[in-house]
Amino acid sequence: MRIFLEQMINGLTIGSFYALIALGYSMVYGVMKLINFAHGDLFALGSYLGFTLLVWGNAYVTTNFGLAGGMIAAMLIAAIGIGMAGILVERIAYRPIYPAGRLPAVVSALGVSIFLENMIMVIWGPRYQAYPVNVVPTVRFEIGGIHITLLQIIILILSFILLAFLYYIIQKTTFGAAIRASALDRDTAALMGININTVIFFIFALGPALGGTAGVMVGMYYRQISFTMGWNYGLKAFTATILGGIGNIPGAMVGGLLLGIFEMLGSAYISTAYKDVFVFLILILVLIFRPRGLLGEKIAEKV
Amino acid sequence: MSKDSNGHIEIINKTENEIKEINKLNQVVLQTIKLTKKFGGLIAVNNFDLKVYKGEISSLIGPNGAGKTTVFNVVTGIYQADGGKVIFKGEDLAGKKPHQIIEKGIARTFQNIRLFNNMTCLENVMAGQHCRSREGVRSSIFRTSSQRKEESEIREIAKRRLQQVGLWKYRDELAKNIAYGNQRLLEIARALASNPDLLILDEPSSGLNDKESEDLVKFLKDLLKENLTILLIEHDMNVVMGISDWVTVMDEGKKIAEGKPEEVYHNPIVIEAYLGKEEEEES
């Protein structure tokens, strides 16, 4: 039972990374019907940006604002930087291609992904980089025999705040309604007076911004980052998106958290080596029985 | 036995076996019995009975949202019925998939034209014969003589169908590049290529101008000579009145009237369904 609960906490931690990244995929897909393959690499870029900030900028910020200040500064700057990068990617690589349909945009997205991955390699080098150790003090709590680190608590709280914040924006505000409307039918939404360009701007800024934040968290949690991490996390997060039902915001959150939990339980009870196999098998099984994902609604095609 | 205005024997209060017998006498090609289709809480088609007689042009009319297209989609297997039966030439079509139903002899067109846009007109019509041709993977890869023979037969039939609708000159154009009216005709040619017993047309004249509609009526009447039966959904009353042997009127998923065109035209229930009750108009 103790192992189970600890694995649940580990799973939720990883799951919250996946959820944060998955939101970017889901929002872009919902409105643009585009799988933004570059999203994973934007996340990796965020991780490296945070790394540089923490290594080079840490001294100044931490002396003035303390450890928490350094961490928050790194996350904020990574979020803003990656948000801007996301908009840039959309303007340069996607916008000119929209009229040509969906598939060319997928190739373009893969191109951006390859570009970003190699750009990271050129700038930061092909080897692993290690996050500074002292970002968050290594404090371990024991609650009823269950170990949990301060870092995990911070990550969980932060990501749940972010998820709740996004959920509020999408589900409760007028602007969120505009995004949901655009996801359902872009043309009709435009006719109803929704400024699609604003919506696109927003989703391509906010999605990567959340991804960038997750990048910094992943760096702090695992300490080790590499230029290929974008593919690994991107693939998992994309899986989470589909698991929850692509284009569905609560679905991406639920999918991400569930995927993290499955992964951890799989590695605890089945085998560490096969944990990813287990994750993909679950995904395939879910899709066989619920072809639109867990929270995706069944859409009957109009004939 | 009581007969209706078209000389068809009535089937009120008969057992299933008797109905079969009478249908044979009447030459009913297609019949739906108490057909029901629901979408969530909405009952799109409600205990709907329809009969289509052999060698005739039948029309299914009714106001927007009456459930006409849904009936078509259930009959052609795109939707599964929630209740009732579809009987075609004495056989229950329950659980059959669309590609099996066209093989049985029901071919259809769509309300919002669904052609294979990036294929040529000729290829579109050739595709229509898919269920009538047999050559498999191996003979296709090696282009055996039997496969080439079948292909040339397919081409010949496709050519005849394209000429029949007058689109032979556009054979090498992509389907998306020809005029709207021609696209409607091409879709009919594609359906005809499967050599059907029953042709189902969903609003064939929508989007056509008066001249084109007239030509279409003439064309459909000519088709009857091919031992074909036609069922169509139509909004254009002039087309319906000029062409139909039998009209079924549908409203809110139910059948509200049937009969010869002129009977239906003057039926107060039909007029009410189309124009609405006067009190409603005033309030």
Place this chain on the structure above:
Amino acid sequence: MKLNENTILKNWPIFLVIALLAVSPFMMNNYWIDVFFFFGIYALLGLSLNIVLGEVGLFDLGHMGFMAIGAYTTAILNTHFGIPIIFLMPVSALAAAGFAWLVCSPIIHLRGDYLCIVTIGMGEIVRLTLINNPFGITGGPNGVFGIDFLSFGGPLVIDTSIESYFVIWIIVGLSILGLINLQRSRIGRAWNCIREDEIAAESTGIDVRYYKLLAFVLGAGLAGVAGNIYASKLMIVSPESFTFMESCMLFCIVLIGGMGSIPGVLIGSAAISLFPEVFRTFAQYRMLIFGVAMVVMMIFRPGGIWPRKRGAIEFKSLLPKAGEDNV
């Protein structure tokens, strides 16, 4: 197609390409011959994915999984039981095709992007399983090594670069002939119909499920053949050759060339395999340039370099009589 003077004149670019491919290895060093060998492998893989993605429009981003099945079937059966490579070629094809049938049957009804992620998952499951060395037969991350060369019995053993070059390109050539025949058959038409409009295809009498599965099975079989040749050329197979990234590259081959276009596949695979070699002097920047090139390419030619032309279908037996054209 009969080979008379007329067909040669009309199709001179094709014959020029064949002639160039036939003489070029004699003018290159072994390094470049090997580069062209891998160009051939990519071409074969591109052709196999083109069936699924180009002809039917199914997003398959796990295609390397099928090649891996073929390559490992060859590697394991050859190293454990000493079965000659040549006999393993059909076996590998069948293994990959059977695997495709098995895993695709339950998921074939999924639409677009959902099918896409499942194929990614399938490819990853294959790769991860190979890494984990199930029953000790796949050799884990190191893979299986010591695979024989392709031999036709007796002295004819394919062990030089130039020989493997001809083997792969002859197989590519034969595949192209078969695929062109398929394109012009009712099966090719059925595939294209599904790509254009699934519901209309189903209503036109095409068993959509069957033809989608057929595409996967044939595509996987061809990828299995590519795996067989690849394994015997390199003498080693390891999981790192069959990554998601490689599957993405195949996806790009088809789209850069033009969906459903066989010349397009050749151009696409040339771009993917030769580009990094040509830009080798740029060292670490070459993949950077490659990414940019993909984006630029799609901005200026979104339909691919050589999109499939749907031209006239010949009516050899009955030349239209005068005036008939205006019917």
